[in-house]
Amino acid sequence: MQQELRIISKQKIARDTVEMVLENESISQVTVPGQFLHIHVQGHMLRRPISIANVDASKNTITILFKILGEGTRKLSMYDVGDKIDVLGPNGNGFLLDNTTQASILLVGGGIGVPPLYYLAKKLTEQGTVVTAILGFQSKEHVFYEEKFRELGNTIVVTNDGTYGEKGYVTNVSDEMLPIIDRYYSCGPLPMLKAVKERWSTIPGYLSLEERMGCGIGACFACVIPTDDRGGYKKICQDGPVFTAEEVHLG
């Protein structure tokens, strides 16, 4: 689907981090956690993939959170409330909620990988699953959505420089601080995902991956990730962005 979504609120929620609430009927009704919007920013050739961080199906709203990183996100941050943005979506597969068991779930998010986990946490707790979240940020001023996660479950914040919460990486959180985990879901930068996959190698996990995209819908083969050493691959935009930890080679 390609649609124009009206911005109904915009807020800076941490350093270089913007929360935008968008209004749209159809997309908000069909979205599952982990999917993304492919956003056209005026004057830019390629769209920007941004995860869906929250959906309020009753109000027909979708929330996105993004970090001002380069030109595209900088311009997007300058759109005003009332403006419309052109999006493709919801794209991608989303997280498998797996609601057959009353499991204990760990969510591990790093920086701008945190947003999709929020919508996921909401959906998981709605179905009665117990979630524990580890949220990693660079430093205190980058922290966002801590309170919102706390409302849903036990939440541990770590910062690289120790200016807030625990010091270190998300994978430094010791087992004593965590319940017994049945499954984990993670999203964040590639080095973090590698470390997460290793740290929790004995339990099933789902990873949400990032890659530079062309089409964002599966046609151009820009965003492939190898699944084996024999030429097997998946497309992050279409088959992902969420994969089981085993099925992808993180290199």
Add this chain to the structure above:
Amino acid sequence: MQQELRIISKQKIARDTVEMVLENESISQVTVPGQFLHIHVQGHMLRRPISIANVDASKNTITILFKILGEGTRKLSMYDVGDKIDVLGPNGNGFLLDNTTQASILLVGGGIGVPPLYYLAKKLTEQGTVVTAILGFQSKEHVFYEEKFRELGNTIVVTNDGTYGEKGYVTNVSDEMLPIIDRYYSCGPLPMLKAVKERWSTIPGYLSLEERMGCGIGACFACVIPTDDRGGYKKICQDGPVFTAEEVHLG
């Protein structure tokens, strides 16, 4: 000078024709009729030259009129009141007012060549000169500023298709309809200027020329006009846009 000018009003005054009033202290104080602003439109590599159509030095405002022709003017027309536009100017030489004689002056404007003549007419009548204006437009719906010119002097409107005023070209206006003329000033499309130069070949005249521009300030040699057959030339953006009818070869 490069400055940001705030748009304080915007109005459609004829088919595809927009009047914009811009606020700026310094430019409005130094401008003479015939000069132009070199306007940067967001997302475009080259600036657009647009004549200054009026100045109110007491209110620090400058008026421009432009026709929506291509992408640049289309985007400019979509700027809102309160937005700022980035301009270079005032550029060019402007019309020589020649206020030594109490002359009878003819102004001949075609389409979007009319705007600079309005500010000129104002300045001429301020100094006591009698002006007659011939304003040519494609058709009735393209006519603008007729009333404003009438306030300053005798004004004859012609349209190519005869839907308003006299039918035909500005040069079709017969001598009987005109007073004795000492001098003329003309601005409009090149074919019109050629016809004007021929029609009033016996009296001194000033022509305001157009050409595609790069720098707009005399550095790039994009906008030259030959002055003879031996390689002589002038730059429209710097030495012009106004030239005496004799000094330029219209080809």
Add this chain to the structure above:
Amino acid sequence: MNIAVELPGLSLKNPIMPASGCFGFGREYSKFYDLHVLGAVIMKAATLQARFGNPTPRVAETSAGMLNAIGLQNPGVEKIITTEVPFLASFSVPVIANIAGSTIEEYRQVAKAFQQTDQVSALELNISCPNVKEGGIQFGTNPQMAQKVTEAVKEATNLPVYVKLSPNVSDIVEMAKAVEKAGADGLSMINTLTGMQMNLASRKPVIANRTGGLSGPAIKPIAIRMIYEVKQHVSIPIIGMGGVMQAEDVLEFLLAGASAVAVGTANFQNPYVCKEIIEQLPYTLEQYGFNSVEEAIGKGIV
């Protein structure tokens, strides 16, 4: 308004087709609109064996353009024939197969393989892919090599062959003449220009393959110039491409000498772009005083 065009092997109801590599095999875009509206479809490049392509990142954004180094990832010609061609053919739209290879022999075999199906209307010979280590660029920049590979493919197939020229050459006319002489039925131009972007933070090229092919509106003036030059020196028709975003661009290509127009990068920004251009084209032609597409072809050559 008659917007149909007749080209060797291709009766096009309109001159618009997605460019190779920018539309996959149509599956994804078929979810946005009925592909039957298209003049034709050019498929993603086929090689003899399946290819994984280059490491990622494979794309980067540039001013009014993008770089790509996909590296000809494709499932191999056999799989394309059995699974992709029938899908596209189901929309009753002419299918053009883009073929690539590392050796003349590979080109020949891929071309031959497409003889198996009667659902492919023409071949587009990609002698200009800048993103593969072997072969690719050589065939595209050396007129003798271009001639040889064209001859080999012509021998191997009954289908009309459109040779896709690389703009990364000193003399595009020489290349065009060489492949015309070798029997090409038409030309496709232009492929991408080789470019690079630096990642300032990591201090290395953004694209893992280092260089990538530049496409999009940034290259349109180069495409127009090359088509204009070539049109005056060959008598085979040209499928033009490079930076087409809207119907006005299509008319610009027609005036410069293209007989049909492919749309690449624009699909990524607007998945409906081909459909929208097709709908707009009659109005644009009318606005500029043309009664048909055929009438506009080459009209800008002075």
Add this chain to the structure above:
Amino acid sequence: MNIAVELPGLSLKNPIMPASGCFGFGREYSKFYDLHVLGAVIMKAATLQARFGNPTPRVAETSAGMLNAIGLQNPGVEKIITTEVPFLASFSVPVIANIAGSTIEEYRQVAKAFQQTDQVSALELNISCPNVKEGGIQFGTNPQMAQKVTEAVKEATNLPVYVKLSPNVSDIVEMAKAVEKAGADGLSMINTLTGMQMNLASRKPVIANRTGGLSGPAIKPIAIRMIYEVKQHVSIPIIGMGGVMQAEDVLEFLLAGASAVAVGTANFQNPYVCKEIIEQLPYTLEQYGFNSVEEAIGKGIV
């Protein structure tokens, strides 16, 4: 932060200079700021006799770029030496003379003429102007011709010679090696790419000369790629250019292998651009972890 750079014949307090043809002889821009802040100034091309250049329109706008076909309009080398060079030299900024010609003999004579003044620090040999009928493009696309004209100019002058390469070639490395062998002290790259735009209403090319040179951000990826490739095959320094708009672009050129950077088309949009880039550059270098300009040169080559 040390942003100075040492190049043959040029002690630059910073690596930024306006590109030839985009700054005239500095007079107009000197009204916007004190030209002393510049690393150097490259003058508009000089030919032996005064030239009027091409008919108008001479420029057109393209996506993220522009086309120009000025046609080397200039008052001739003698007049440049007597009236323009002293003006520029009065700002105590190194002056680079861009020289052009239709024959090797003309190049030689123009080069020789600049021996008269001691206010010119280096020559930039424009062997790549696509907008003149005779000579121009030949010297720029044929390695033997490029070598010959470079040798001739080197013989005629004691000044360091920077040869400005054309991007309209199949093999830029071959061209670079040829002129290095011929004694070039440095390279300037890139000049414009030959392009064209159609005027839909008039049904002919916008530019009276039909083709023009494409410049601006649209071509930056091509410039970066060519500099990256050439840097690995020559040992003479490169003055990089093509689409520079801001300090980040300068760093991109440095990483790709340029030792200094010229700014062309951007001056038309923002007459203060060179000054602003010079002011910003130390912060940009610092942001990406560099302590000097020299440190960044070629650091992106992997």
